[in-house]
Amino acid sequence: MDQYTLNLIFVGGSFALYIGIAIWARAGTTAEFYAAGRGVHPVLNGMATAADWMSAASFISMAGLIAAVGYGNSTFLMGWTGGYVLLALLLAPYLRKFGKFTVPEFIGDRFYSQKARMVAVVSLIVISVTYVIGQMTGAGVAFSRFLEVQSDTGLYIASAIVFVYAVLGGMKGITYTQVAQYCVLIIAYTIPAIFISLQLTGNPIPGLGLFGTHLESGLPLLTKLDQVVTELGFAQYTTLNTSMFNMFLFTLSLMIGTAGLPHVIIRFFTVPKVSDARWSAGWALVFISLLYLSAPAVGAMARLNVISTIYPQGTQSEAVLYEERPQWMRNWEVTGLLKFEDKNGDGRIQFYNDKNEGFTATATERGWAGSEFTYNNDILVLANPEIAQLPGWVIALIAAGGLAAALSTAAGLLLAISSAISHDLIKSYLNPNISEKGELLAARISMAGAIAVATWLGLNPPGFAAQTVALAFGLAAATIFPSLMMGIFSKRVNSMGATLGMLAGLVVTCAYLFTYLGMFFIPGTNLLENTASNFLFGIPPASFGPIGALINFGVAYVVSMMTAQPPQDVQDLVESIRVPKGAGSASNH
Amino acid sequence: MADKSSSNAYWSANIRIITVCMVIWFVASFGLGILLRPMLSGIAVGGTDLGFWFAQQGSILVFLGLIFFYAWKMNKVDAEHGVEE
Numbered sequence: 001m002d003q004y005t006l007n008l009i010f011v012g013g014s015f016a017l018y019i020g021i022a023i024w025a026r027a028g029t030t031a032e033f034y035a036a037g038r039g040v041h042p043v044l045n046g047m048a049t050a051a052d053w054m055s056a057a058s059f060i061s062m063a064g065l066i067a068a069v070g071y072g073n074s075t076f077l078m079g080w081t082g083g084y085v086l087l088a089l090l091l092a093p094y095l096r097k098f099g100k101f102t103v104p105e106f107i108g109d110r111f112y113s114q115k116a117r118m119v120a121v122v123s124l125i126v127i128s129v130t131y132v133i134g135q136m137t138g139a140g141v142a143f144s145r146f147l148e149v150q151s152d153t154g155l156y157i158a159s160a161i162v163f164v165y166a167v168l169g170g171m172k173g174i175t176y177t178q179v180a181q182y183c184v185l186i187i188a189y190t191i192p193a194i195f196i197s198l199q200l201t202g203n204p205i206p207g208l209g210l211f212g213t214h215l216e217s218g219l220p221l222l223t224k225l226d227q228v229v230t231e232l233g234f235a236q237y238t239t240l241n242t243s244m245f246n247m248f249l250f251t252l253s254l255m256i257g258t259a260g261l262p263h264v265i266i267r268f269f270t271v272p273k274v275s276d277a278r279w280s281a282g283w284a285l286v287f288i289s290l291l292y293l294s295a296p297a298v299g300a301m302a303r304l305n306v307i308s309t310i311y312p313q314g315t316q317s318e319a320v321l322y323e324e325r326p327q328w329m330r331n332w333e334v335t336g337l338l339k340f341e342d343k344n345g346d347g348r349i350q351f352y353n354d355k356n357e358g359f360t361a362t363a364t365e366r367g368w369a370g371s372e373f374t375y376n377n378d379i380l381v382l383a384n385p386e387i388a389q390l391p392g393w394v395i396a397l398i399a400a401g402g403l404a405a406a407l408s409t410a411a412g413l414l415l416a417i418s419s420a421i422s423h424d425l426i427k428s429y430l431n432p433n434i435s436e437k438g439e440l441l442a443a444r445i446s447m448a449g450a451i452a453v454a455t456w457l458g459l460n461p462p463g464f465a466a467q468t469v470a471l472a473f474g475l476a477a478a479t480i481f482p483s484l485m486m487g488i489f490s491k492r493v494n495s496m497g498a499t500l501g502m503l504a505g506l507v508v509t510c511a512y513l514f515t516y517l518g519m520f521f522i523p524g525t526n527l528l529e530n531t532a533s534n535f536l537f538g539i540p541p542a543s544f545g546p547i548g549a550l551i552n553f554g555v556a557y558v559v560s561m562m563t564a565q566p567p568q569d570v571q572d573l574v575e576s577i578r579v580p581k582g583a584g585s586a587s588n589h
Numbered sequence: 590m591a592d593k594s595s596s597n598a599y600w601s602a603n604i605r606i607i608t609v610c611m612v613i614w615f616v617a618s619f620g621l622g623i624l625l626r627p628m629l630s631g632i633a634v635g636g637t638d639l640g641f642w643f644a645q646q647g648s649i650l651v652f653l654g655l656i657f658f659y660a661w662k663m664n665k666v667d668a669e670h671g672v673e674e
Contacts, residue, residue, distance in 0.1 A: 066645075074644035078618045081649045085614045088656040089607050093663075207646055211635025220636025238637040240626075247623050273674045275667070278660035285656055289649050296645040578600055579672040 003392050007146045010396035011403060014184050015161055018177045018407075022165030025173045030436055033170030033443050034101035034419050035269045040175055042276040046283025048178035049267045051185065051404070052412035053080075053258075053284070054291060055131075056138030057469075059185055059405035064377030067299035070237035074296070075247055079254025081285060081292055086259035086481075088281030092268040094488045096277035097577045101269065103262045103416075103480060104424040107502075110487040112570055113495040114429065119502045121424050123479040124262045128413045129453070130472040131263075135410035136458030139403055145335055145382070146399035152459060158407060159455040166411050167447050174411045175270060181404035186290055188401025191394055192384040193294040196301050199388060206297035214304075225304050231315040232307070232352040233359030237300065246540060253545035257473030260481030263409075263416040274580035302380040305387050310351045310373065319348040328386035337376040344369040414454065418446035470542040471513055471521075478505035478548025486556055491574045493560045501556025509548035516541045599670040606662055610655050617643060617651035 027033040040048070058080070066073045098106050104124060108117025136155060143154025165173040197209035201221055214224040225237045235241045258264070267284075268277045309326060310319055322340060332338040340349055344367060351373040353359060382402070385394040422443040427434055434442065479502045486493045486501075493501075516534070519525040528534040530541070539547060565571075576582070621629065626640025634642045667673035 071641055071644060074622065074641075077645055078622055078648045081652050082614065082618050085610070085652050085655055089610055089659055210645070211637075211642065213635075222636035222641075224636070226636075238641050244623060248619055251619065251623065275660070275664050275674065278656075278663060282653065282656040282660055285649075285653050289653060292649055293646060575596065578603075579596060580667055580674050581672040583674050 001392070003395060004148065006392045006396040007399045010393070010400040011147060014180075014400045014404060017180055018161060019164055021176045021180060022169050022173045025169045025176045027168070027170040027172045027440070030101075030423075030439050030443065032172045033440055034423065035266075036170075036172040036175045038270055038272055040270040040272075042271050042280035043283050044179050045175070045267060045271050045276075045280045046285075047182045047287050048175045048270075049264065049280070049284035050287035050291075051178040051182035051408035052267055053264055053288060053409070054185065054405055055135055055409035056142075056402065056406040057134065058291065058295075059189065060138065060142075060378050060381050060402055063295045063299040063302065064380040065299075066296050067303040067380050068377050069241070070235075070239075070300075072240055072242050072247060075251045075254065077292055077296060079251045080258055081288060082251070082255040083258025084281055084285045084288070086255060087264070087268075088278060088285075091259060091265060091481075091484050091488070092277045092281050093274045093580065094577045095265060095484070096268050096271065097274050097580060097583050099269075099583060101266075102419050102423050103265055103484070104420055105428070106487065107483055107498070108424070108428065110570065110573065111483075111493075111495045111498040112567065113499055116483075116495060116499045116502065117424060117428070119499060119506065120480065120483065121420050123475050123502070123506060124420050125417060127261065127472045127475050127480070128263060128417045129457070130469070131261075132410055132413040132417075132450075132454045133457045133461055134469065135406045135413065136454050137461050139406040139410070140458060142399060142402040142406065146396075146402075155455060155458045158403070158410075159451055159458075162407055162411050162414065163448065163451050166414055166451070167444050170443065170447070171266075171270060171415055174415055175267075177411065178408045181408040182287060184397075184404040185401040185408075186287070188397040188404075189291050189298075189381075190294060191397065192388055192390060193298050195390055195394075196305070196384060196388045197297060200301050200304065206301075207293040210297040210300055221304070222300065225300055228304065228307050228311075228315050233356040233362070234353045237303075243538075245538065246543065249539060249543040249546060253473060253477060253543045256477035256481050256549055257545050258476075260476035260479070260484070261472075262420075262476075262480060263412040265480075265484075266416055266419070267412070274583050298384065299380060302384055302387065306375070306380070307351070309387070310349050319350045322347055322349055325349065328383050331386065332375075332379055332383055337379045339374045341372050343372050349373050410454065414447060414450045417450045418443055421446040421450070470517070470544075471510075474509045474513060474542075474545045474548060475506065477545030478509040478552055482549045482552040482556070486553065488574070488577060490560075491571045492565055493556050494563055494566045496563050497556040497558075497560030500559050501552040501554075504555040505548045505552030508551050509544055512536070512544050512547075513541045595670055596672070599666065599672055602666050602670070603663065606659065606666070610659055613651065614655055618648040622648050 031037050062076055065076060095106060100106060104117045104120035107120040108114060139158040140151040140155040143149055143157060144151040165177050193206040194204050197206040198204055200214060201209035201212035202215055203209035203212045212221055214221045217224050222238055229237055268280060271277050271280050312320055329338060349372055350368045352363060352371050354371040382398060385398055422439060426442050427439050483498055483502050515527045516530040517526060621640060622644035629639040632639040
């Protein structure tokens with residue numbers, strides 16, 4: 001059977017499964033649509049949370065990012081997992097006890113203010129829409145590579161599938177599809193990782209293999225990797241090549257941002273009890289770690305594999321002849337994600353760091369005229385099975401896994417958007433007398449609308465798509481996280497304080513990003529050049545989240561202290577969310 | 590709701606546990622994985638040092654331990670103060 005047919009079977013099979021689940025898990029009430037009727041087992045919710053959280057970025061891009069830099073990009077590993085500790089200890093149990101449906105709803109009730117609720121709605125929509133663009137384009141790319149359809153056609157197929165299970169099933173449909181999608185994506189990630197680790201180190205557990213011995217050379221794997229990359233003029237893999245301050249701040253920014261992402265927070269509304277919310281956060285991290293503990297190994301091993309493919313006799317010997325390059329390189333050359341240009345005309349593929357001036361002498365001496373090989377970091381995961389010469393069905397599995405990762409995250413984001421519109425805007429603001437049936441219909445229409453917008457943005461991705469991820473994490477850290485935390489841990493922070501705090505976090509964060517990345521990310525409109533010497537206290541825009549959070553905390557505290565304390569019923573509300581007793585089932589007011 | 594003094598005792602017990610967990614959270618990631626790495630460079634782990642291991646594996650394992658510890662401990666504390674579900 002040829003590769004194309006295999007891909008079609010695996011991707012088609014997984015889609016049939018998702019549709020089947022959607023039909024089985026239809027939502028009949030708003031409680032089911034928003035919170036899956038609060039009947040999701042904590043382990044299953046953990047699995048769904050893992051799929052919700054692990055996007056195309058985690059599945060496809062993260063290992064490649066780590067491989068490119070080494071130790072310095074451990075920020076992604078610590079940041080994207082450490083946020084779950086914040087979620088589990090500081091937010092999830094209390095928000096579950098609160099027992100409503102959306103993040104803005106908590107902010108509106110706790111700070112007894114429609115204004116605060118609307119600021120939260122705006123932040124939520126900006127964060128989630130920004131985030132969903134990447135998922136839709138990711139799905140489109142995966143379709144075009146593995147199913148050889150146009151990227152646009154791929155996007156329409158992806159939207160149609162999400163439409164079926166998200167509009168029909170709401171949170172209930174999304175939850176159970178995410179459970180299935182988690183299984184698909186983790187199997188797809190782990191199988192090639194195990195094989196590649198076995199081939200290189202003889203250890204079947206990638207996370208252990210990373211610190212094991214490289215079989216071929218007898219050296220520790222990381223020593224071998226350090227050796228070959230430095231021989232090609234690249235920076236050492238295991239050392240820090242940026243500043244410790246940057247690494248610290250960026251990790252903190254990812255952690256706080258993760259804990260403030262609305263689509264992750266609302267997953268904890270679906271479990272039956274407060275104690276389940278605590279356990280569920282733990283299970284979510286178990287399922288996330290299965291991928292995150294393997295990812296650094298996949299990155300390091302794939303990078304070593306790429307270099308040994310190009311220098312089969314070692315980096316001190318001649319590079320491989322272009323005509324003798326392996327099949328996987330030929331396959332990926334077609335996609336344009338991997339390129340070769342014979343600059344010195346010797347028919348061999350020399351690959352080295354031509355930006356390193358200290359290495360120019362060595363390169364000239366060896367007759368090299370610039371690095372002739374470039375690859376997109378994403379192919380380290382996507383081409384992993386081919387590099388490790390695994391059978392065709394493993395490649396098909398990667399295709400299904402990448403799509404599962406993108407679709408599961410997209411669905412979670414779309415639910416966060418649509419519930420903010422139907423529940424926080426329509427039900428609470430525009431038409432409070434709407435019936436249960438009417439709200440459910442409004443929720444479905446909002447979902448369909450959100451999918452249409454996401455598809456349009458996926459088809460016409462704004463040129464700044466990559467930049468806006470900094471915006472999503474920055475805003476989550478500067479607005480949602482501090483407000484939720486203060487709402488739970490302080491009885492003193494009042495309506496005025498919280499609203500102004502959130503606005504200050506929102507405005508200052510946007511202003512800082514726009515200063516360096518352009519007004520609304522339009523190229524050329526930045527006030528200062530995006531270079532380290534211009535940054536305020538040396539803080540890069542992508543790491544601004546913790547500063548925005550501090551501003552929010554500070555403004556909220558000072559303003560609250562200068563104005564009246566919250567009314568007694570709000571203080572009682574805070575008392576009640578702090579104790580698990582009396583959580584009860586879905587409350588539909 | 591339980592009476593005021595017992596719910597205060599419950600809340601301060603919770604804050605104490607959270608504080609201890611957050612200190613460990615910070616030390617395992619920002620401490621051992623980033624800031625203290627230069628001091629740990631003498632401890633070799635598979636071709637590199639302990640700080641690298643904490644940054645790419647250890648911190649995640651510590652996070653896992655922390656969340657499960659917190660869930661287990663709080664269930665006990667809930668019961669001790671009579672505020673369990």
